[in-house]
Amino acid sequence: MIDSILDKMTLEEQVSLLSGADFWTTVAVERLGVPKIKVTDGPNGARGAGSLVAGVKATCFPVAIALGASWNPDLVKQMGVALARQAKSKGAAVLLAPTVNIHRSGLNGRNFECYSEDPMLTAELAVAYIEGVQGEGIAATIKHFAGNESEIERQTMSSDIDERTLREIYLPPFEQAVRRAGVMAVMSSYNRLNGTYTSEHHWLLTKVLREEWGFDGIVMSDWFGSHSTAETINAGLDLEMPGPARDRGEKLVAAVREGKVEAATVRTAARRMLRLLERVGAFKSKPDLTERAIDLPEDRALIRRLGAEGAVLLKNDGILPLAKPSLDRIAVIGPNADSARVMGGGSAQIAAHYTVSPLEGIRAALSNANSISHAVGCRHNRLIDVFKGKIAVEYFKGRGCKGDPLHIETVDKGEFFWFELPSEELDPADFSARMKMHFTPEESGEHAFGMTNAGLARLFVDGRLTVDGREGWTRGENYFGTANDEQRGAVPLEAGRSYEITVEYEPSMASEEGINLIAVRFGVEKPLGEADIESAVETARNAEVALLFVGRDGEWDTEGLDLPDMRLPGRQKELIEKVAAANPNTIVVLQTGGPIEMPWLGKVRAVLQMWYPGQELGNAVADVLFGDAEPGGRLSQTFPKALTDNSAITGDPAVYPGQDGHVRYAEGVFVGYRHHDTRAVGPLFPFGFGLSYTRFRWSEPQLSATEMSSEGVTVRVDLTNIGDRPGSELVQLYVSSPRAKVERPNKELRAFAKLSLQPGETGTATLKITPRDLAYFDIETGAFLAESGTYQLIVAANATDVRSIIDLPSPSNYLLPTSY
Template identity: 55%
Template sequence: MTDRIEQLADQMTLDEQVAILSGEDFWSVPAIDRLGIGKLRVTDGPNGARGGGSLIGGVKSASFPVGIALGATWNIDLLKQVGVALADEVKSKGAHMLLAPTVNIHRSVTNGRNFECYSEDPILTAELASAYIAGLQSQGIGATIKHFAGNESEIERTTISSEIDERSLREIYLVPFEWAVKKAGTWGVMSSYNKLNGTFTSEHNWLLTTVLRDEWGYDGIVMSDWFGSHSTAETVNAGLDLEMPGPTRDRGNKLIDAVNAGTVSRATLRRRVVDMLTLMQRVGSLDDHRDFVEHANDRPEHRALIRRAGAEAAVLLKNNGILPLKGDGTIAVIGPNAKTAQIMGGGSAQLNAHYRISPWQGLINALGQERLRYAPGCTNHRFEPLLRGDLQVAYFDNERLEGAPVHIGTQEEAQAFWIGHVAEGKVDPMHFSARITGSFTPEVSGTHRVGIYAAGFAKVFVDGELIADAWTNWTKGRTFFEEGCDEVVGTVELQAGRAHQVVIEFATKDFATLGLAAFAAGIGLPLGDQAIAEAAALAATAETAIVCIGRSGEWDTEGSDLPSITLPGRQNELVAAIARANPNTIVVLQTGGPVEMDWIGSVAALLQAWYPGQEAGNAIADVLTGAAEPTGRLPQTFPARWSDNPTQSQDAEIYPGLDGKVRYEEGIFVGYRHYDRHGIKPLFPFGFGLGYTDFTLSDLQVDDTAFEADGAVTVTVTLTNSGARDGASVVQLYVCDDEASDPRPEKELKAFAKAWLKAGQSTQLTLRLDARAFAFFRPQSKHWLLENGSFTLRLGQSSDDLPLSASVTRATTLMLPV
């Protein structure tokens, strides 16, 4: 704390102190003009910087690979480079902080937000998050690591209580946050929506003060997730510095009254104020009095980084020698994700990308269009395809579509996400109605499906007839962060080439937690057996078939968990049909996590490409053609069946939750720890990935001279590229406690290193373990315990491929502080 911060805190009136502890609007904290204190601005991340616009549209931004894709790189240096680049993006949007990274653990395989998080493993997540934060903050932009803590599912996430024992918290779920504080020095932490063991995290004194500040020594700020504050005195006293967004719900006059009544002390208030002023000084907003301007900076160096990171994220899961692509024969490019660029997941991570490269376009760029043939085969959308075109929007300053419109606007697509400033400020954003008018001209005659879902009331009329009604019997569903209804679908006969009038009526409704109004409407024509048959016929005439399948941000999204890990629609049928027609079938899978694959034995190759950002198609083509080496490794175990995953249970309280609770019954046995414990063979293990070259490990050496004294061990190993191509491998070191007094996993990842080697080259890698790498947490005595006895170190290239091992032994126990 500087003298200037102390002086400013003392010079502020009570009203001014309270003012900077809550948002002024959706993205900023107010300036205090009297004292020359500038406005603090934040922007959503973590795979870009959206700026102050809505989730839909707005100033364009660079779209980077999503969290699970970056997790698959296992590349600490790359994550730091991404952090540095994202700092540029934040600055282009006139902001000072990025709401990122997201580090919640992949507890279940169906969490809708797994795509945004790095891994199922706390050490892999912590290493990558720390590098990302270091890169970001090296450029003066604040990180806001989230969501602290226990937000491992999107079901009832704003109200549910995550029931997690302290040992599991300490060993699994808190580790990335602890490293972010102790190793990366993060300037911001965001509390989660959920309760933790019965108390909202935004007012959880043990979490925000005892652990975060007292034990870890955190000196940054804690902000609420948007509308995640639920009280006044309780949040301030527990350690929540900033309520977001504004206008405030819980602070302002309520906090002034609490201070005057003595329920919040002046000393506590001052601590919160000093935290905020310190942050403002760190990020430069204290003296930032510039006009707020956003820019769409499409930087060549960011394009190149995104393409390289997207390719490095791709995990080659199977290859019968067909990749990299060879020859000059025809290639059938098939599937719902072939001509659609699936670049990101859904929710607050969405942004308006500078551009989107589809796999089809990426292959054209790499190979030329002459060799390529295309067929869709089937669809995989969750909602009917969005209606696009020239749409007129009439806004009414009431919720009944009555009177003359107060504003007329236009849109290019039938969706809106209204927050804050609506209709140029001419309506109350929570109390208005709108009529959207446009047309739809189908390419094919037939029975079309018309869908609508909304956080509000909505209807769709086609040629004057009500087709889809999400108004009359509106029911809360799993859209728009659980503020919206599920899609309501009706059918209508439409004629090819005819412009059919479409009218959408919308009105706001009371919200549950998040103050927003939104809708999306679409029209689609289902694809049937003929489309699969046509795709198979095309594949039969080609030398190679590339099937682009998976999900999209409609499925992998904040606010909604997946219903299963079965591929949506008829994609499994499509892959099976293509594989029967052509033995040289390559599957490119784009999802935010695992799927069941009954067809895996019948395809020649499988590439998991995730959502790799705006350069998606180019990155995928780079790997398929061999222009880039596949060096990604799985950051999440892929089970053979959904029922194999750690949260599968007959007890609904374990997952998805029951009566307001979700119980983490599996404790520390998440991810590969679960599969090891139960002897379940996964489809693909944690850390697995193939390449276009081969690597061998040899000459394992262990220096345990300091193990007895302080628990430190140094491991060296020789990695050799024994193949014919340059490439990279990830060396993974797991620790096994041979005889523990408390139940422990069979093995735990504690260190890793990624190395790039030319063909035939060798290098010696050094991996260091500290005492915590061998210890487990004892909740009864509140310390980490490194027991006496032997520990086995296992080293290899995946959790299921650990050919080298060594043993270290201690004669005494060692207790470590929290």
């Protein structure tokens, strides 16, 4: 059928398939019955075509690092199935997920959106995720291919990575997604790889992806991430996104006419696009692009379970789990206590059906809600608190908010990120909007107003210009680098008095790099000070237990910028230390998208890392704190003692964050625990670490063979739960190699198994390795090489907790081509 359609297509029609129609859909060719299909952002929810911050409600699942900490591919596959169902509810046939870039520095703004520092763990989870999604007829899109481990100058930066490091660390998750999961789509990254944009990198997109790995799906650009016509199509980029066409369309037709692109190359790319439509069933029934909100009880239960499964208990001197009946006075404190920090920022954002804050979850879990006291203590927000309340919005044709409004609507949040305007008569490049609202402060005193805008905007309080986002506008770090840094103004306000706030907005005339976004965000807050910290301390002093909810949020952990350091922002360190001094029973609950430094660790009794676990956050954290669920997580990323212990943080800006448009991956394969182990840099918490509420007995490992063969070797370890509670244990199998021609890490993860056992129950962890698991990438031969010699199989509970070491002879050399 596909060839028949292609034979009837003109060159122009074939070319039309190779660019989006708009931000989220492909081009239809109605003459030949070729429908359009919709794509939607993941990876922790299916948003649909709406705004990043509004639109049709969607189910919010845990972020990827929380899934990585679960070490549970089966549960991740179930989430993939649920996400496919959510994608269908948004009329989408393609989910733009999973993200499988590696945790290199710990400062990547999208660290939360990636699974792990280890390629093997990342690959296992990605394969499970893709199988879940695609098993339901929705295409998954693995991203970002490749070398996108930082958000700094991401649209132009060259990630300079040697081939061995690429093959061993950064490419395996993509390779396994192709070979094992049959992923239908790959998204190229923004950055350059060794000097060439990945969207026009022939070696990456054609030689490696298609010829070596056998990929037969489509390659799409990241949004506005393609920069040429002939170069991209000749390299193997099929789909330019978003639409309408920028470097395709008439330019590509002309390139064919001029002989810069073969007509057969266009036909091949068009065939791949048609094959994608066929695979998602678009030819069998015309896709319904209608968007609906479905909030299912089974999804709620899965999210709650995933939240506990990925929760990592980092410290516990016996205070956890808390016994509900014995708690008369409990203090719930911190900037994340009464706010539901359920997701990171950027394109992963969705408008969740609902969110449950930790304070709400704890109140629901305890029968005596009066025993709970609450204090904020301090703030950690990077941006002023967004305005929440009734906002009347008027849209006008042209600039300056002149004449009668073309459209009027009412919203409840002071953040607008328009992919589509509310009327087709409004031109995204030539419109204006006026937002009006009223604010009545609860306390008198100076209040801070803040605004950031991709476009031009001004904020007035009772008619007085308070924040100017127009004069002197310059690009900053917000909205993927298309908006200014937040501008602020201070105004003294009286408690109980109503103030009128007006914001006037219009788009910019032009933007750099072809990225045109229209967005504005504004808010107001009364700054917190010393009295608020002292109030939190007093609240803690009068309680039996102090629960401190600290960390970051989606303003810090976000696409578009990296973190400045690994410290808790704001005055949170001070808050922790003062609360711990006032109450010896202090428990810290962390929400971050990656590692942080913990100078206060010795002053608290327990630390629980909850990440951003989706809309059931409060219920999941209450489940773990009160022992209704096991803290099932184990770290998928090493937590260093200090930022400078990370292998990418050398003090050389060329290594991180980059210099003169290049970032050099000088650490090579020594990423994460590979660095800490081999260079003897002790971590704060090692890769794979996590405590349980129960205890396990490990048997000695049993091997299926006494030496390596082409069939591989299976290792079995019996575990028995010798505690009085159900729980889970993680068995990790590392390989340590004999001396080789190149320096190799002390050990590398090659298999794992997670067992959930009832008290007294015994289970068997089964782990298999093959010659490829012994190998490194040999530059001279261009293949994976496992040299003969005696290897060590290291059975461990985490990267520093080794339980058994077994010698495994490998009598033969194994040379494994990349295209085997």
